[in-house]
Amino acid sequence: MISSVRLKPLNWHPHIAPVELSEATPEQLEAMKVTPSAKKVSEYVRTLVHDPESYVARTVLFNAIMYVDGGLARPDRELGALGASIVNGCIFCAVTHARRHAELTKNDDVVTALYLDKPEELGPRDAAIYRFARRLSVTPSEAAPEDIASLRSVGMDDVEIIDLIHAISIFGWANRLMHVLGHADSGK
Incomplete structure (x- = not known):
């Protein structure tokens, strides 16, 4: 059996330099508060947040589809x-x-x-x-x-x-x- 322990997470490496938190604009910092897991600001999030407005729109939609209560389990x-x-x-x-x-x-x-x-x-x-x-x-x-x-x-x-x-x-x-x-x- 393939267990979730053996299915180790992969690393994702961006081709575009992610936004560094220390250099993020106030808009980018605010946008990063809307992460899918609300736990971690990954390199993927920091790459997408180059455009904070589209990142927020994408993430709100993603969260509503994947993490909403009710409907499909x-x-x-x-x-x-x-x-x-x-x-x-x-x-x-x-x-x-x-x-x-x-x-x-x-x-x-x-x-x-x-x-x-x-x-x-x-x-x-x-x-x-x-x-x-x-x-x-x-x-x-x-x-x-x-x-x-x-x-x-x-x-x-x-x-x-x-x-x-x-x-x-x-x-x-x-x-x-x-x-x-x-x-x-x-x-x-």
Whole structure:
């Protein structure tokens, strides 16, 4: 099994010099208070905050999609983000969301199946979410009524489906930001 302990976080290295906290403008410092985790101002945040207005708009939207109470359960949002990140080739985001999913569910089975390329081992709900995340990430315009029916068949309601679409879609954007602005490695 791949455990969240063995799925070590990756390091992300920006191609554009991040804003140094000691040199940040008052607007940049204020913007950095709106971090996704509200815990850490990463190099990624400090890179995005070169444009504090767009950083705040992006982060408020990201937080509303990924961390809001109600609607789709957090592990399902993380699974959608993981599926999108795998398709988009963003290893940093894939590892991050795999770890979060395993932490939230206190179970590594889903992550293990995906990392071993055995999606057939997923339960019906996880399989439907993962299939939809992949389909929506590969060619969004090919998502069809059958895809929504598949999600409904595993008990998802309209609010949960919309939340899932948001989670998958924002990673179409987030993954591309990560790729263009920097690269990830294991730090070894």
